[in-house]
Amino acid sequence: MxxxxxxxxxxxxxxxxxxxxxxxxxxxxxxxxxxxxxxxxxxxxxxxxxxxxxxxxxxxxxxxxxxxxxxxxxxxxxxxxxxxxxxxxxxxxxxxxxxxxxxxxxxxxxxxxxxxxVPAHDLLGGVRRRDVPIIWSLGIGDAAAELDEMAEMHERYGIEIFKVKVGHEPLAHDLERLSRLAGGLDGRVRLRPDANQGWDEATALRALPVLEQLGIEALEQPLPRWNLTGLARLRNASRVPLMADESVLSPQDALTLAREGAVDLFALKLAKSGGTLPTMAIAAIAEAAGIGCYMGCMVESGLGTAGYLHACAAVPDLRWGCALLGPLLLAEEVLTEPIRFANGRIFVPDGPGLGVLPxxxxxxxxxxx
Incomplete structure (x- = not known):
């Protein structure tokens, strides 16, 4: 062939x-x-x-x-x-x-x-899980609107874990917004701010005590991707687990971060690493180093999401869930049969290959x- x-x-x-x-x-x-x-x-x-x-x-x-x-x-x-x-x-x-x-x-x-x-995950070492906890990403910037969206996503899909995009507004605005969001879902909400490299080290240090007090689960990519020594210093000062996203593009990045003790978690993404094989290599390094993993996305449609889900099914550890929100955030469906979400989870397609058709x-x- x-x-x-x-x-x-x-x-x-x-x-x-x-x-x-x-x-x-x-x-x-x-x-x-x-x-x-x-x-x-x-x-x-x-x-x-x-x-x-x-x-x-x-x-x-x-x-x-x-x-x-x-x-x-x-x-x-x-x-x-x-x-x-x-x-x-x-x-x-x-x-x-x-x-x-x-x-x-x-x-x-x-x-x-x-x-x-066979399903694609069978070619990646076999299935370890057939569904994954789903994380919804809040990026409106207004706490009142985001509390409404939080309630809607919980009611419709059972979601209780929320990524919160921060770093575009001043720190005081972000912290006040997070404080309001922390009371959502009658206190059951679990929050993970994602700064997308938007803070410097001093800003992140000011934020950490408040994030700890709010019970924040993890802080994603607070510093520019190149500042690995800054991430390591921040991790030493933090009781909130730190996650690398833009800083871990390749297996070589993963090895460096693990050796430096710079973060607690890796955000896996097929797109940023160039495919499933390099992503599986990053996940293997994480497993060897005792670093947790979660699967992020670039807001792909159901087609790209299916590819991500087969990697999710096969990676060694994905206890931190996934934020494969594209099929729900996008206004148009491009698959003949949509990806399934229910009870706070997203389900891996089980047909041959990716299990979906455009x-x-x-x-x-x-x-x-």
Whole structure:
């Protein structure tokens, strides 16, 4: 079985409401959907997604589309999609572009599972879990509106764990907002602020006593990704577990963070690491170092979310849950059968490959460019 064609389409999917991160409000996702075809007729699908533009990292919808169509796709023609390690080797000729590489590796994993007639997680070491605790991300910026949203997500989906985007407003505003949110759901709410690199070390140090008093579960990426020594100093001063996200892009990053004792937790993301295989390597380093893991996302649609869920099913430890909120935050559905959420959990699709199929009419209706 050999790859004979790679195609891609760029789409824009609006959010149900604006989602403010440390770099500002985000109204929609920009994504590239890839379709990898083989000479045996088996096809696979993948997704690369960014929040509106090159704000979280250097990649944009335009660059992802070009990488897939002009550089990476042609490198994969003639390759066996079932040999994921060799697929990754072929893509190394292109520097960076991890989001685009993840979309193509995801499509190849989809093909491998479909060809074997098994779910993708069976090819990643086998299933360890079939559902994962779901974390909802609050990014409106107004505590009253977020308390209402918190109650709605609990009533509809049983969610009690909430990530809170901070770092865009002054610290006093963020702490007052967190204080109000901590009383949500009659005190049962569990909060995890995510600063997306938006604080400096002095700001984070001022925040820590308040976060501890509020019973905050974890603080995600308070400092710029390069400031590993600052993270280590912060961890030594903190009783609140610290999580690395933007600071842990690769297995090499994971090894450095573990050696430096800089954080308690890793945020795994297929997109930032360039695919499932490097993400599994990061999870293995975390297991060896006694570092907890959680699975984040880039607000992918149900297609990308399915790829993430098969990694969730197979990684050694995912006690900190996942924030795979894309299918609920996005205003349009692009799968023939949606991802299932219930009782505070998200469920791994159980069909061959990724276990989902894109609705191409819906995808092309969202196409741009």
């Amino acid at each position: 050999l790859i004979d064609r790679v195609s891609a389409v760029r789409v824009r999917i609006p959010y149900r409401r604006s989602h403010t991160q440390s770099f500002g409000p985000v109204p929609y996702s920009e994504a590239v959907f890839v379709r990898v075809s083989t000479d045996s007729g088996v096809e696979g699908f993948g997704e690369a997604c960014v929040p509106a533009g090159p704000y979280w990292n250097e990649e944009s919808a335009e660059s992802m589309l070009a990488a897939c169509e002009v550089y990476l796709g042609p490198r994969l023609v003639g390759a066996d999609p079932r040999a994921l390690g060799a697929v990754q080797d072929r893509m190394r000729v292109v520097s960076g572009n991890h989001f685009a590489k993840n979309a193509l590796e995801m499509a190849c994993l989809d093909i491998a599972g479909r060809a074997a007639g 609705d191409w009419d819906a995808v092309h209706a969202l196409a741009v460019g």
